[in-house]
Amino acid sequence: MKILITGMNKNQCVKDFYLSQQLQVVPSHYSLIRCLEDMGYEVEQRHVELGEDISHYDEVIVYIHSIQAFCQFLWSGLYAVSQRPNCILAFDDWQFNSIYTTIGSYSKQLKENNEKTYRQYLFDLWQGKETPEEVKKYHQQYIEACDIIESKNNRLLISAFAGGDLGLLNLDWDPDKCYQYNPNPYHLNRTKENNWGTGETALSMFFDSEEKVLEWNFASLVQNKTRKWLNEQNPEDWSWPINYFGSKRGEFKSERKTEGEMCEVFSKQWGCLMPGYFHSGSGWWRARPLQVADAGSIIIGDKDEMMVYYKDESIASLRAEDIEAMDVTQLHDTAKMQRDALYDNHPLDKNVEQEELRRVLEA
Numbered sequence: 001m002k003i004l005i006t007g008m009n010k011n012q013c014v015k016d017f018y019l020s021q022q023l024q025v026v027p028s029h030y031s032l033i034r035c036l037e038d039m040g041y042e043v044e045q046r047h048v049e050l051g052e053d054i055s056h057y058d059e060v061i062v063y064i065h066s067i068q069a070f071c072q073f074l075w076s077g078l079y080a081v082s083q084r085p086n087c088i089l090a091f092d093d094w095q096f097n098s099i100y101t102t103i104g105s106y107s108k109q110l111k112e113n114n115e116k117t118y119r120q121y122l123f124d125l126w127q128g129k130e131t132p133e134e135v136k137k138y139h140q141q142y143i144e145a146c147d148i149i150e151s152k153n154n155r156l157l158i159s160a161f162a163g164g165d166l167g168l169l170n171l172d173w174d175p176d177k178c179y180q181y182n183p184n185p186y187h188l189n190r191t192k193e194n195n196w197g198t199g200e201t202a203l204s205m206f207f208d209s210e211e212k213v214l215e216w217n218f219a220s221l222v223q224n225k226t227r228k229w230l231n232e233q234n235p236e237d238w239s240w241p242i243n244y245f246g247s248k249r250g251e252f253k254s255e256r257k258t259e260g261e262m263c264e265v266f267s268k269q270w271g272c273l274m275p276g277y278f279h280s281g282s283g284w285w286r287a288r289p290l291q292v293a294d295a296g297s298i299i300i301g302d303k304d305e306m307m308v309y310y311k312d313e314s315i316a317s318l319r320a321e322d323i324e325a326m327d328v329t330q331l332h333d334t335a336k337m338q339r340d341a342l343y344d345n346h347p348l349d350k351n352v353e354q355e356e357l358r359r360v361l362e363a
Helices: 029-038 074-083 096-112 120-125 132-136 139-151 224-232 259-268 288-294 303-310 320-324 328-345 350-362
Strands: 002-006 042-045 059-063 088-090 156-159 178-181 213-218 242-244 269-273 298-300
Touching: 002 029, 002 074, 029 042, 029 350, 059 074, 074 139, 096 139, 178 350, 213 259, 259 269, 259 288, 269 320, 288 298, 288 328, 298 320, 298 328, 303 328
Parallel strands: 002 042, 002 059, 059 088, 088 156, 156 178, 213 242, 213 269, 269 298
Antiparallel strands: none
């Protein structure tokens, strides 16, 4: 059986595109592809050419993205949806509301033949081989695709830890058509053993509990949502310094590291701060909980989200002040408790991920 995975930007349309990116953050579809291949499917990840016949694929999975962002294959993704109205839709970004807003706005522009529909900005991004005149030939198909996406009647594939409340994602989607899978079993899980995901023999020194420093790292981009979460933790009262990473500008402008380099940072600093979002408790998948656990460090985040990971009130309720009051032995024990709880509740069982994907494919 053949499965096509496609979408609206390069990350969604080019297999292992993360290798060409500055920060090399591995997306969830890395795991999706490898799991499906292990299940015996022939999988392609690529953009769809306008006018192409994709009826011979047994399933088509289309990732949706914000039209305001870097959509190099916007019209390609919409065309794919129009040709496979029963396709599986998917997201690799938790900012669903803004994505839907741009889809709705673009749908309106298409139907009104607004001049912004084919504005130069979109053609500047466009990396399909079709000329502007050829792109415009499929105007009606783009309208049909937007209608399909906005109807929310398709199967929806969500990367999430089991046990969360998907309703908290505010998708307004029929729960019976939402399918969750945890990518971790087939994901590129960066550890010291694989030299932080390079596949090479570990070259850098792994810092054990005696060598870790009493510091926090904050690797999420510092913007209004994450800053609000951090301020609510009252960091001015903490004794450990906070190391910021990834912010390009402003007050928190800081060093940018690749995902592999950040995993090494996790191994050197005892505490990792992970901000909560409006969907905390949904189980929306993030690679960081496992990365920090494998680094032997401690993660602090939103309690509702932590409960999905650990299913343990005492671990999920930990605050920065609790961690800073611990000695090295207690820190080591706490890190081990988090890791054990995460692995107990979300084991790296490939059979589980296969079964999760089998449900959506057979629906």
